[in-house]
Amino acid sequence: MLNNVIAIVVISFIIVGSMWGIGNLLNPPRENKIEKSNDSILIVAQNNAFNETNPTIFVKESIPTKLIILNKDFVKHDFVSEGLGLNSAYLTTERDFVTAIASDKTGEYEYYCSFHPSMKGKIVIA
Numbered sequence: 661m662l663n664n665v666i667a668i669v670v671i672s673f674i675i676v677g678s679m680w681g682i683g684n685l686l687n688p689p690r691e692n693k694i695e696k697s698n699d700s701i702l703i704v705a706q707n708n709a710f711n712e713t714n715p716t717i718f719v720k721e722s723i724p725t726k727l728i729i730l731n732k733d734f735v736k737h738d739f740v741s742e743g744l745g746l747n748s749a750y751l752t753t754e755r756d757f758v759t760a761i762a763s764d765k766t767g768e769y770e771y772y773c774s775f776h777p778s779m780k781g782k783i784v785i786a
């Protein structure tokens with residue numbers, strides 16, 4: 661009887677352990693995916709700036725470019741570009757928003773955070 665109970669407990673541990681392992685393989689932590697990706701643009705909102713300097717983002721015309729907005733700040737931010745029809749809605753800490761910049765028109769477009777007037781920059785499509 662006691663052996664049966666021990667066997668059940670051991671088997672339960674093995675099943676739960678392997679399910680946890682399989683789950684990790686299928687869904688690696690979100691941040692790893694971002695760092696591995698090299699064909700996309702990662703914009704991190706932190707210390708009330710996008711990528712520290714609100715850089716100009718350069719994108720080629722007619723080539724969709726993946727854009728990831730990640731909020732690493734303690735306050736909420738969003739990412740808006742009206743000219744390109746982008747709007748992340750507000751992101752709380754550690755939230756991200758994945759979209760694409762895609763335009764067949766060259767030009768300069770503004771991007772900004774609607775909560776913080778100093779968080780703004782340009783997207784150049786050329």
Ligand SMILES: [Cu+2]
Nearest residue numbers: 737773775776
């Ligand atoms: Cu902001």
